[in-house]
Amino acid sequence: MFQALVFIFVTSIVAYFSIPKYRDIARAISLGRMAPVNGSVGQRWKNMALFALGQKKMFSRPIAGIFHLFIYVAFLFTQLEAIEIFIDGISGGHRFFAGKIGVLYPLLINLVEGLSALALVATAVFLIRRNILKVRRFHKPELTGWPFRDANIILFGEIVLVISILMMNGAYQALSLTLPDIYPDGGKFFLSAWLTQPAFETHLTSYAGMCERTFWWLHYLVILGFVAYLPHSKHLHIFLAFPASYYGNQHARGKMEKISGVEREVREMLGMDPGSPSDAEPQFGAADIHHLDRTTLLQAFSCTECGRCTAECPANQTGKRLSPRKIIMDIRDRCEEVVKNSSYQRKENGELEIADGKSLFDRISREEIYACTTCNACVEACPVLINPLQTILEMRRWDILMQGAGPASWNSLFNSLENSQAAWSMSGTRTDWMQTN
Ligand code: SF4
Ligand code: SF4
Incomplete structure (x- = not known):
């Protein structure tokens, strides 16, 4: 009888101190934005x-x-x-x-x-x-x-x-x-x-x-x-690998998510049907965790830190600072930081605001995100279907579209795309070559 009482007491103490931490993780994941599951x-x-x-x-x-x-x-x-x-x-x-x-x-x-x-x-x-x-x-x-x-x-x-x-x-x-x-x-x-x-x-x-x-x-x-x-x-991945792989992206690797507002403008510019307008504000990339979707945050907590992604990364192999594992670990650490400081609140329109004056850019440098070749090797290598590239692309989008930053050498590419809809500033339409060959 005495042993049973000690058993229940010890179990209850551990449950009492552990449950809030599990709750914090659920709270951290819910800081991400809702996004359709494909x-x-x-x-x-x-x-x-x-x-x-x-x-x-x-x-x-x-x-x-x-x-x-x-x-x-x-x-x-x-x-x-x-x-x-x-x-x-x-x-x-x-x-x-x-x-x-x-x-x-x-x-x-x-x-x-x-x-x-x-x-x-x-x-x-x-x-x-x-x-x-x-x-x-x-x-x-x-x-x-x-x-x-x-x-x-x-x-x-x-x-x-x-x-x-x-x-x-x-x-x-x-x-x-x-x-x-x-x-x-x-x-x-x-x-x-x-x-x-x-x-x-x-x-x-x-x-x-x-x-x-x-x-x-x-x-x-x-x-x-x-x-x-x-x-x-x-080792939380023992449990979270299950929902993380369930909600993992099923699009073909390398397919970039379009920004709805920008897509409309481009289609209009090209004389195409712009589609029905959306009420939602377009999301121009990600500066912090609340700009990323919940699946990305869930995946950050599912990472096994095995480093298979980093071992396959050509940027890392050639001595660049980029490590896809670190990107994922940084997302998780930032989630924990925000929850620990309770530095967030929901505005009346439901949007989340993080008010500690920090962002993912305090952890992930521009040198890292621009070193990525978007080869998808990290996505291919990950045993639990985590996609480090998605976050890299979102952060680049934020940096370029919201901050007007990004490598100066990329500007000529952007100008070409805007003016001639082609990477190389070719005159005429980019499909003319099909008729002449
Ligand atoms: S997509 Fe980027 S981060 Fe991933 S392996 Fe390729 S270069 Fe490295
Ligand atoms: S391969 Fe996947 S699980 Fe392993 S460190 Fe990279 S992101 Fe984490």
């Missing part, structure tokens, strides 16, 4: 199944993909054991499902143990890759300090989770041999029976009982630690 619902579900659940793009680098799959599948199945721990914690009992679901119980626990062992190997490989082999994409300027430690913290947490499962299960099996009334037999768990159970059988029952409880609590506290830590971590 593509079919069927395709969205398919994208979510393929890219978030199936991790399809992770296998473009097969070794990393397989090890990541070990951790991911182990995470999914360990939740079954976590559910039982939660029920046992509240009821003050042991192994709620043992004996209730027949042979399925040892099957599931053996599956959890097997996957946990694979996850342990994968975790060790990832730690070595980051900290000893120093894979280049994990040692870029934007991944120093906290973002680098963040990955290590989670990897060490996973090691503690796996070890505590195996120790807890080994001690439990030793106890169920001597005190079956208190510790109901759940069948044989092969890995822990071989690895850890012998260490408890040679000691007093009270020692095995103490160890079982210690590792049970350790396992649960690490789970609670993850719950409290996730909203501060890139």
